[in-house]
Amino acid sequence: xxxxxIEHRMEIxxxxxxxxxxxxxxxxxxxxxxxxxxxxxxxxxxxxxxxxVAKQLEKEVVVTSIFGTNSIEGGTLSEExxxxxxxxxxxxxxxxxxRRALNLKAAYDLSRQPIGSDWHxxxxxxxxxxxxxxQDIPHEYNRPGQxxxxxxxxxxxxxxxxxxxxxxxxxxxxxxxxxxEALIDWHEELVNRxxxxxxxxxxxxxxxxxxxxFWDGNGRxxxxxxxxxxxxxxxxxxxxxxxxxxxxHIDRYFALINKSRKAAANGKPNPNTExxxxxxxxxxxxLNDLHSRVNRMVxxxxxxxxxxxxxxxxxxxxRQYAIATQILTTGQPVSLHKLRRAPWxxxxxxxxxxxxxxxxxxxxxxxxxxxxxxxxxLWLGFHVPDDxx
Numbered sequence: 001x002x003x004x005x006i007e008h009r010m011e012i013x014x015x016x017x018x019x020x021x022x023x024x025x026x027x028x029x030x031x032x033x034x035x036x037x038x039x040x041x042x043x044x045x046x047x048x049x050x051x052x053v054a055k056q057l058e059k060e061v062v063v064t065s066i067f068g069t070n071s072i073e074g075g076t077l078s079e080e081x082x083x084x085x086x087x088x089x090x091x092x093x094x095x096x097x098x099r100r101a102l103n104l105k106a107a108y109d110l111s112r113q114p115i116g117s118d119w120h121x122x123x124x125x126x127x128x129x130x131x132x133x134x135q136d137i138p139h140e141y142n143r144p145g146q147x148x149x150x151x152x153x154x155x156x157x158x159x160x161x162x163x164x165x166x167x168x169x170x171x172x173x174x175x176x177x178x179x180x181e182a183l184i185d186w187h188e189e190l191v192n193r194x195x196x197x198x199x200x201x202x203x204x205x206x207x208x209x210x211x212x213x214f215w216d217g218n219g220r221x222x223x224x225x226x227x228x229x230x231x232x233x234x235x236x237x238x239x240x241x242x243x244x245x246x247x248x249h250i251d252r253y254f255a256l257i258n259k260s261r262k263a264a265a266n267g268k269p270n271p272n273t274e275x276x277x278x279x280x281x282x283x284x285x286x287l288n289d290l291h292s293r294v295n296r297m298v299x300x301x302x303x304x305x306x307x308x309x310x311x312x313x314x315x316x317x318x319r320q321y322a323i324a325t326q327i328l329t330t331g332q333p334v335s336l337h338k339l340r341r342a343p344w345x346x347x348x349x350x351x352x353x354x355x356x357x358x359x360x361x362x363x364x365x366x367x368x369x370x371x372x373x374x375x376x377x378l379w380l381g382f383h384v385p386d387d388x389x
Contacts, residue, residue, distance in 0.1 A: 035337055126213075127145040183204065
């Protein structure tokens with residue numbers, strides 16, 4: 001086996017909710033291979049040329065992550081609209097959906113601040129993340145950073161029958177505060193026992209959701225806390241990219257939280273195994289996707305440099321350089337018919353003949369800076385389309 005997990009539990013007696021148990025509850029044999037694959041993917045990703053594309057990669061990850069985690073909670077912005085919202089001046093935002101996106105960005109920024117060898121999870125940090133996420137979002141009961149304490153007659157339920165049933169978390173503020181502090185202590189004990197972050201992070205996420213300590217924003221807070229622990233352990237980008245995976249598998253995400261909860265309530269062994277395996281599957285997919293993104297970004301960067309070099313060395317003329325650069329900017333192949341009708345392309349050849357236009361494209365293809373596929377679409381030279389010519 002790759003590693004052994006010595007079971008560690010914490011039993012908490014609350015005033016009104018009853019007993020609450022936190023446990024690792026994992027069958028290590030069931031996740032051993034998956035854990036190894038995630039660790040290997042992380043090593044490969046860290047060895048990739050991140051520095052060359054870090055700024056662009058981070059921007060993409062933040063946008064897709066905020067889109068994913070916001071959509072899980074019913075957000076309506078598309079990925080493109082999310083990117084546009086993140087570029088707004090916060091003082092000028094009036095739309096609630098845009099505010100949700102900007103709030104999540106603020107929480108992400110806050111989660112990065114404490115990363116250091118002496119950082120430890122505590123209640124003020126959790127409250128600060130919640131405050132950032134729910135700031136200026138109207139809610140009848142929620143107050144940013146303030147723990148939930150249900151008044152008489154107001155009952156909080158979580159989940160639905162379609163995803164494993166409804167769950168009634170603690171209602172009394174005293175119980176919620178006690179359990180949240182216990183969760184923090186339990187996590188610190190796991191740290192001291194050298195339990196890997198790939199195990200601690202999803203466990204903290206899971207038990208945090210069962211406590212459900214705030215009126216609003218719990219899912220978003222839980223995913224940010226998970227990402228913070230992973231970042232603190234040295235994982236880059238993937239902790240936040242994980243939110244996109246959760247959204248893509250939203251039904252399974254909610255169902256497995258309920259399945260683990262019910263398995264524990266029924267005294268079944270290793271009740272958290274499937275949820276941890278699901279988390280590891282997401283990390284593996286996220287890391288592999290990020291690795292592919294980095295490789296593509298670096299390829300594009302090298303292609304840009306090669307274009308500039310050939311232009312500077314007069315191997316291609318200004319028109320050819322403009323054509324290749326424009327196709328590069330679109331990020332996708334361009335049909336030959338559409339290219340020939342584009343205003344910017346026509347402007348390049350205002351006083352030139354069709355023969356010159358054909359020659360320019362032919363030379364770009366001969367130098368393998370552009371390729372033409374069977375459907376008469378032009379691709380950048382580093383991409384070899386099917387039946388490319």
